[in-house]
Amino acid sequence: MNEEQRLSRVERRKRELEHESTEDNIHDEQIEEGRTGEVTSPTSRDEDVSSDHPFLNQSNSEQRSKSTDRQKQTDRHKQSVRAPKPKWTLPLGKKRRRKREDGHSEPRAKESKNRESRREAAPPREKPVKEKRKRRGWKGKFLLLLLLFFIVVGYLASNPFTFLVMGSDARVGESVSGSRTDSLQLIEFVPRSRTVQNVSIPRDTYTAIPCEPDREGDKITHAFAYGGASCTVGAVEGLTEASVDGQVVITFETFMELIDTVGGVNVTATHSFSEKGFNQTYEYTEGVSYSMDGDMALAYARHRKSDTDGARSSRQTEVMTAVADKLASPSGWTKIPATYRFMKNEMGLEMNPLQMASVGLTMLLKPDVNKMQVEGQDAYINNVYYYQPTETSVQAIRDALDLTMWGTVR
Structure with a gap:
């Protein structure tokens, strides 16, 4: 085989390789033109002209191969930009990748929808439990504070x-100012021993009067008239x-109104x-219980003709x-608020x-x-x-009133 035949065979082989690369480029360009609608005729013309040329320079072929490689890289870059790969994909083949995407995308979407539907359908459990716990905690604290309040109030x-x-x-229609005390009742309430100490002080009791410093003593009924x-x-x-x-x-008038207020x-x-009231004369029999209104109760409480001042x-x-x-x-x-307002005013x-x-x-x-x-x-x-009170009686009353909170004598 001579030199020319050997060269021609090499040249033919080069031409075949260049022709194959040109066809690949043309095929890729056609695919690209189908996507973008652009025509790349000048490139194809140049490649056709170069393919028909009888002799090709080796440097030109290398440049063309480099240009084709660059073109492929740009195409791949465009494809990668247009269709970004999912984060979870592995470097698998195109067919296997498509199968994986097609096979798992729909079930995962269905699963996500099912999960969302389950979440929507399922009743929220955690929040109500927390709210119930908070409510129970708030109620417990409130009951505890209420219990402590009643304990403190009960103690005091x-x-x-x-x-x-x-x-x-x-009398009815008269002013209280300048009047005298017809009766005095000193009452000591001792809840813990369930005891009530009731001391009755006769209106003519001789004792020292604070608003009469110039006198050694006077009737205790005069204290109200003077001070x-x-x-x-x-x-x-x-x-x-x-x-x-x-x-x-208490006056006669307010006494009757108080009895009527409580019913x-x-x-x-x-x-x-028997005692005459403002409306009629009332008869009272010892041991008999009476339902008294204001007028009847006042007549019962103010009678003193047939017995002593102490009995009155x-x-x-009793009233x-x-x-x-x-x-x-x-x-x-239910009558306590109205009674309290009346007595206060x-x-x-x-x-x-x-x-x-x-x-x-x-009580x-x-x-x-x-x-x-x-x-x-x-005494006169x-x-x-x-x-004139006796020292023994006064001292006994002082001792009886000097009690502790438990009802014992100090």
């Missing part, structure tokens, strides 16, 4: 409470050595007598105890809610009432009648 309300009832002799309720409280505290915590002033009271007569004070205590029992009963609970009541709770708690426990009276003897000083 269980302390002894001393109350002075002043009955003015002012009002404050002077009377001072006189009672000096006589009994007890600290008065609350007070109220009447039930009182069992401890003495037989006892009847007044006031009946009022307390009525308010302490379930049927009288019309009777000068001085009693805070804790003291009222102390009274109510004591609910059905206490033992210890009735006492200042004992004494008749400067030809004026007085009721």
